[in-house]
Amino acid sequence: MTKPVEGTPKSILVVEDDRGLRIALTRLLSQDFRVDDAGDGTEALARLQNGAYDLVLLDLGLPGTSGLDILSHLRNGSAAPKVIVMTSDDTPQTLLRAVRGRAWDYIVKPFPPATIPDIVKKALASDGSLAIEVLSARPEWVELLVPCSLEIADRLQGFMMRLDADLPEAVRESVGYAFRELLCNAIEWGGKLDATRKVRIAYLRAKRMLVYRIADPGQGFKMDDLAHSAISNAPDRPLDHMAAREEMGIRAGGFGIFMVRGMVDELLYNEAHNEVVFVKYLD
């Protein structure tokens, strides 16, 4: 594989065996990008061998060489493009294989083709060096190492919420919010937004509960020092902590932990408070 040339329009390869969808995506993306297409895995590999692409839209259920094999092939190349996976297979196993293959996003079919250009633009504008490292990819035990960048929070929340696709929407929503809040806290306060530092995330799915553990690389904090957080307020005085924040010279805010506490069943910190576990019971 060669590297795309700087300064030229971004190049996209659409790999999709559904002719109608392939044509629709190619037409839509051609308005802003240089686009090639491939209708099966063999053609896709030939295109990738001969051309340089910034991004690949990759169907997983291809005849011949599968999309996951292509993903794995791309990861072994020297100039790997970003990959957005498109599939009707939304099982956790497939999702986790895509994450392990460093897919940038994972789109479940059917989807309106018109939504794709925005997703592609977002992917192309993102920092390609921010990789999610998969330490364990069992559907009931997922463990990841992620760089301390807020840009990754959106993507990761999307991936993690798809693991819980079978749960009622209200539960998925609470868990997704709680996970995102604690992840952002870990990235911003524990990791100081330094993308060379990592947050370790574990997700455990048992029959009757979900458990998330988030460990950040920081020194932790003391609950007694949280006068600037909404958790310190009297129940009927939701903005009292603002005075402490003003005194400390920090902007308004401090709602994250209070929000999480209202959305999950248990919230537990380790002694240093640089690792947190939350539990959501499912019955």
Place this chain on the structure above:
Amino acid sequence: MDVRQETRVGHLILTPDDSLMCGGRAEQFERLLQEVIAAGQRHLIVDLGAVAHADSGGVRALVRGHLTVQQQGGRLALANIPGNVQRVLHLLKLDTVFPIYDSVDGALSDVAGT
């Protein structure tokens, strides 16, 4: 994220077209609110109709806007709030802090005393 701005009956109505989440969109909206207040706007209505979700970053943008404009003798009202965002505001007891209306027209009628 785009934020439509429209002035009606002496109020600046801000309509963000996406969720307000930390990591970009919430911070962008927070900056915009502070800018319009610094430019002299004192009567603001935020139409949250297209804001499907708001995390603590989105809440911070609204609270900071509320506090800043209040210090200037102004007011920030919220209108057209989707269920998810209502639940977050209620959880944080912030539905007792902001003036909240079902619609922008409702907010403007209230101000006009009709």
